[in-house]
Every structure is written in structure tokens, then in C-alpha cells.
Amino acid sequence: MAALTPKFDIERFGALKVGSPRHADILIVTGPVTRESMPRLIHIYEQMPEPKLVMAVGACAISGGVFAGCYNVCGGACNVLPKVDVLVPGCPPKPEAIINGLIELLRRLRRG
């Protein structure tokens, strides 16, 4: 993820990558949801403590992108998860766009 590396560094905003969904605040979906990965994605989402936010990064994660309509693809995160807070379009999206999405999430949290 370029957003974590020196040039962009989202830790400036206090965001860190964590290993366990139990420690996470934001779930970032970065690819199309396949039949294989759907139950796992839902499982991870359910493991996260409230308040939790979801960000779909890239065209694939939003709608399935070029994979939409494949026999094994259920579409994007929007088709599977109860709510997706921010969509970051692009194929692939620029790191600036991902950071912009993150800031939008932070703004949303501040508004409550």
C-alpha cells in the first residue's frame, strides 16, 4: 500500500495498519468479492468492534470492476456488507485519493 509508505504516510493522521480485526476501526476492501471470500469478509466485518467504518478502494471493490458478472464474483463490498461508508473510485485509485477517503471518514466521525 503506497499510502503507508514514506511519500504519503497516513500515520500523519494517526492511522496505523493493525493485524487483528478486533483492533481495527476501518475495514478497507481492495478487491472484488468472490464467492470464496464473501463469508470471510462478512466474518471479519462482524469481528470488528463498533463504531466501525468500511472503505471500498478501487473499482473492483465498489462494484466488481472488470470482474463484475464473472461466475464466481458476487460484486463489490456494497453488495455484501450492510454499509459501506466511503467509496474511493479508480483503477487503480491514486494514494492521494485513498488518503482523501480516509480524511472523509475522519470528518464523518467528527460529525458523529
Added chain:
Amino acid sequence: MDLSYVMALLLFPGYAFLMLMAFFLEWLDRKTLAKVQDRYGPLLVGPMGLLQPLADFIKLLSKEDMVPKGANKGVLTAAPILMAALPLTALFFIPMNGHRALVSFEGDLIAVLFILVTLALLIFLTGWASANAFAAEGAMRSALQMLSYEIPLALTAICPALMAGSLSISTIYASQAKAGLPFLAFAPPFGAISFVIFLLCSLAERERVPFDAAGAVTEMVAGWMTELTGRRLALIRLGRNLSFLLMASLMASLYLGDPITVKLAWLAPLAFVLKVMACAILMSFIRGLMARLRIDQTLRIFWTYMIPLAVGVLLATKLFLMFP
């Protein structure tokens, strides 16, 4: 009990100061790591991101509290509280104001070492009680690691005590001032080797790179912390920061005593904080430079090299004392 003692307990070397230092060291750690990796690190919350650890703490306090089915709720409630309280207790034995610790008695070094073992046992209990494969595996690795670093840690911490002729941390610190040299520079190679062993053991105690196999994010989710959320996680992270502070200030008080600042009453606490910061930056720097060792490599390093080395340094220090 007079007022100055209560103030000392609550404010300067007491709770308020220690908590602030713990948050400050987390900030310092993240910032140093970011600098090593050519990043900025926390930047926007407070001046230079200083309030980021505090903001994270408050955020975690407000998050949902979950205990997985099958987990032992009692242990998962008690362990975080103890994990924050025990290092705080141990920190009272450290002579933060330059001459005398809040609490000190002959043998408080042993008490601090005992608290470090207890912390490792609590980590094992937390992982085991989480009813999660990753947490249990992380706990196993953590316990294995404890078996490897505790012995050299205790052996090498005895070296400055031997030199000072006392097992009280305050007396060790004061005797370094009297001798005119910090233990690190005393008896040229031995003090330095002892310091390096202590540094490696404290990295292992804190489960930091290169000895972070117990919480390895890429293979173990989050190790023994995997199932913790909300308040429990907040307290454990505070406890980990406090034990970071504990290891750094143990290093500062056992190895980096100096004859000048002890005489100046107002400078001594400042000098101590600077020493603690130097030790903390050293540990964070190593974190940025190294890769992770496998758990068997960690064990091999400690059992085949560190323990004989620690015994050797201990004997050499004793001989140095007998035939100066």
C-alpha cells in the same frame, strides 16, 4: 503522611508524571520509527502529533467491548488491569528525581525483576484465556521467549548491583555518582557488554523487533492480543507503554548514573528524563533497523550466547572487584 509525599505520589515521580511519560514514549517510539523509515509519523493531533497516543487511548476506551464465546472473562478483565498496575508499581522503585526513589528498600531490584516475570505470565494467561488459536500460539511463543530472556536479564542486572554492593536501585544509582563513572563506562569492557545484554533482554521483554515473534503481525494476526478490544486493549497498550518506560528507566538508573547532575536538585529529574529518552530512542531505532527473528532463533541466541556471556560478565565483574 505529609503533603509533599502525597504530591510526590500523585504528581512528580508519581502517577501523573508516569502516565504522561508512558504516552510520550509511545509518541517518541512511533516518531523515531517513522524517521528511520523516512516518514513523518503522527503529525496532526496536537503539536507534532504529541497527543496521538492519548487520542488513541480515549478512542479505545469508547469502543465496543467484546469477549468471544468460550473465553475466560475473569482473566480477560483482571489481566489488563494488572498489566497496567504492575509496571506502575515497579516504576515507583526507580530514582526518577536523581537521588531517592519514592519507595526503596534493600532488594527492590529483585522485586522489579519479579514484576517483569509476572508481566510475562500475565501475557501468557491473556493469550490462553482468549480461546483463539492465534492468541494461544502467541502466548506460547511469549512464554518460550520469557524462558530465554529472563535468565540473562537477571544475571546481567546483578552486575551493577555487585559493583554497588547493594540490591536497591536507588543505592546503585547513587553509588555510580559516588564512583564518578556510570556503570556503562566502569570496568571498561564489562559494563558495556552488560549494557548490551540488558538492552537485548529488554527488547525481548517488550516483544519488539527483532524479538517480536510472539506478536508477529504477518503470521499471527496480533499474537496474544488478538481477541482484545476496547477498554481491555486500551489498558494493555498503556501497560505495554509503561513497561517500555520501566525498561528504559531501569537502563538509565542501572547503567547511566552520573556524578554531575545528582548534585543539582532541579537538573536531576530533567537529566533522568533525557537519559530515559535516549534509551527509548535506542530501542526504537533498533526496531526500525532489524528484521524479525524466528522464535527458535531467538531462543538459540539467548540460550547459546547471551546466558554464557552474562555469566562471564558477572564473573569478570566479581574478579574486577576482588583484584582491581
